[in-house]
Amino acid sequence: MARGSRGALRVLQAEVLIMPANLTPQYLKAEQAYRRAATPEEELECLQVMLRELPKHKGTDKLHAELKQKVSKVKKELQHAKSTGGKRGGGLRIPRQGAGRAVIIGGPNAGKSQLLSSLTRATPEIAPYPFCTREPIPGMMPWEDVMVQLIDTPPITRDVLDPTTQGLIRGAELALLLVDLDRDEGIDEVQDVVNHLAGTRTRLAPTSYVDENDVGLVYTQTFLVPNKSDVAGAAERLALLHEFCPYEFREFVISALHGAGLETLREQIYCAMDVVRVYTKLPAEKQPDLDRPYTIRAGGTLLEVAEMIHKDFAAKLKTARVWGSHVHDGTHVKGDYVLHDRDVIELHI
Numbered sequence: 001m002a003r004g005s006r007g008a009l010r011v012l013q014a015e016v017l018i019m020p021a022n023l024t025p026q027y028l029k030a031e032q033a034y035r036r037a038a039t040p041e042e043e044l045e046c047l048q049v050m051l052r053e054l055p056k057h058k059g060t061d062k063l064h065a066e067l068k069q070k071v072s073k074v075k076k077e078l079q080h081a082k083s084t085g086g087k088r089g090g091g092l093r094i095p096r097q098g099a100g101r102a103v104i105i106g107g108p109n110a111g112k113s114q115l116l117s118s119l120t121r122a123t124p125e126i127a128p129y130p131f132c133t134r135e136p137i138p139g140m141m142p143w144e145d146v147m148v149q150l151i152d153t154p155p156i157t158r159d160v161l162d163p164t165t166q167g168l169i170r171g172a173e174l175a176l177l178l179v180d181l182d183r184d185e186g187i188d189e190v191q192d193v194v195n196h197l198a199g200t201r202t203r204l205a206p207t208s209y210v211d212e213n214d215v216g217l218v219y220t221q222t223f224l225v226p227n228k229s230d231v232a233g234a235a236e237r238l239a240l241l242h243e244f245c246p247y248e249f250r251e252f253v254i255s256a257l258h259g260a261g262l263e264t265l266r267e268q269i270y271c272a273m274d275v276v277r278v279y280t281k282l283p284a285e286k287q288p289d290l291d292r293p294y295t296i297r298a299g300g301t302l303l304e305v306a307e308m309i310h311k312d313f314a315a316k317l318k319t320a321r322v323w324g325s326h327v328h329d330g331t332h333v334k335g336d337y338v339l340h341d342r343d344v345i346e347l348h349i
């Protein structure tokens with residue numbers, strides 16, 4: 001199997017399948033989780049739920065077969081990993097880390113690697129020639145007391161889009177679409193990126209969503225990031241960009257090299273992860289552990305955090321107390337309590 005198609009977020013190849021909206025919420029949830037799976041074990045778990053939940057009729061035959069194939073592939077892979085001492089057979093998998101993932105994409109030389117380098121401690125090669133970056137490179141971007149994972153990728157052009165990059169866009173909370181304001185071609189090149197993806201099952205959009213009537217079609221929230229605002233002619237090219245590409249993406253104009261606009265972008269990247277931070281406190285201690293917050297999707301419950309702390313915690317949870325902006329200090333709550341940013345929780349099992 002080609003290396004590029006084995007990323008963390010392998011794409012379900014339901015390319016020609018159009019399905020009516022009769023997928024169960026469990027199926028859709030498992031499909032989402034499958035795309036974000038960090039390990040083959042997680043993948044297998046998700047695929048098995050999808051198989052179980054897939055309605056069986058003529059229209060789903062193909063997908064059914066595909067899912068079965070994927071299950072047997074992952075199983076083989078797990079077996080192989082066991083026999084070779086844990087090494088996954090070929091291919092690159094970037095584990096998910098931090099509060100969420102934003103993938104940096106764009107045409108050649110737009111400054112993708114420079115942006116990764118400016119926002120994280122990663123040290124990608126930065127060079128004034130195209131296709132310098134050939135593999136995705138992760139880095140962690142700090143924001144207040146949390147981290148967001150950024151991933152630099154090889155360029156996307158009219159002719160080139162590698163499957164790993166596509167898979168990364170699919171499973172990311174956010175895509176940062178860079179525009180090169182240093183060259184007139186920058187405008188054509190960003191259109192090439194958007195158009196190339198529009199011809200696939202992974203598309204860019206102002207907000208993330210999946211098309212429930214068309215299994216496998218995924219839209220990833222995108223920020224338009226015109227870069228190199230420091231160069232001569234940048235303002236004119238930006239005006240042309242707006243004229244010729246009236247995208248609905250939110251826009252952040254930056255100079256990745258000199259830092260203009262970067263702090264606003266950093267904050268908005270974090271906000272786009274749509275998470276809340278939760279701190280834990282041991283019953284015997286006065287102070288919560290403020291060093292390492294857990295992050296959970298906004299709207300998430302106390303039970304979900306309990307699960308993150310330990311698989312058994314959720315089942316064993318008797319009661320919990322919360323300190324935070326929406327409750328009186330130390331309020332007793334149950335597992336279904338919806339958490340708010342900066343809540344401190346104390347779990348009793």
Ligand SMILES: Nc1nc2c(ncn2[C@@H]2O[C@H](COP(=O)(O)OP(=O)(O)O)[C@@H](O)[C@H]2O)c(=O)[nH]1
Pocket residue numbers: 106107108109110111112113114115125126127128129130131132133155227228229230231254255256257258
């Ligand atoms: N003037 C200026 N040059 C930049 C900026 N960002 C990147 N560059 C330059 O653009 C070239 C390509 O950058 P790189 O990050 O390797 O682009 P990539 O191919 O998209 O990863 C390099 O020579 C960078 O120094 C910027 O904000 N301003």
Ligand SMILES: [Mg+2]
Pocket residue numbers: 112113114125126132133152153
């Ligand atoms: Mg690069």
